[in-house]
Amino acid sequence: MSGPAEAVSRRKTLYLANPYGFSPPQRAGPLQELVGALEAVGAEPWEPFALGDQEGWAREPGWAYKIGRKDTQLVRDSDGIFAVVNGCPPDEGVMVELGMAIAWGKPTFLFRDDFRRCADSDTYPLNLMLFTGLPEHGWEDYWYTSTDEIADSTKALARWLAGEPL
Numbered sequence: 001m002s003g004p005a006e007a008v009s010r011r012k013t014l015y016l017a018n019p020y021g022f023s024p025p026q027r028a029g030p031l032q033e034l035v036g037a038l039e040a041v042g043a044e045p046w047e048p049f050a051l052g053d054q055e056g057w058a059r060e061p062g063w064a065y066k067i068g069r070k071d072t073q074l075v076r077d078s079d080g081i082f083a084v085v086n087g088c089p090p091d092e093g094v095m096v097e098l099g100m101a102i103a104w105g106k107p108t109f110l111f112r113d114d115f116r117r118c119a120d121s122d123t124y125p126l127n128l129m130l131f132t133g134l135p136e137h138g139w140e141d142y143w144y145t146s147t148d149e150i151a152d153s154t155k156a157l158a159r160w161l162a163g164e165p166l
Helices: 024-040 063-077 092-103 147-151 156-161
Strands: 013-017 044-046 080-084 108-111
Touching: 013 024, 013 063, 013 092, 024 044, 024 080, 024 147, 063 092, 080 092, 092 108
Parallel strands: 013 044, 013 080, 080 108
Antiparallel strands: none
């Protein structure tokens, strides 16, 4: 996994907004599975826990500010965002990162393998604001419910990585 300061890659970069890095078993399991699935389809995932040395910074004064600024810069510099939106509600940090990406007009892809429904809307499975970075019609193509779906060539991520306009 490379970072934004390294040589420009031909692969599109995806900020992988996720809460998995806080737990060693989740880092070793679901997080690595997601990173592997994204790499397998040709994306360059920017995983903030790997790129930001968040555990090391937690021992320094001002660590929270430094992590927040680093993650903000990674979101800004990435080509798009792939956000894990598990939980009811989803992780607060992921929601902030997703909001920034939507505001900056980044291509947005949502991942939820959590079967709970957390919305008032009959259309969307989560708070409707999370879908404002997706098209009104066909938003389901940007919604992933398993790592196997990431390789689906008919869905938005594969089309975007292939250079098709979204």
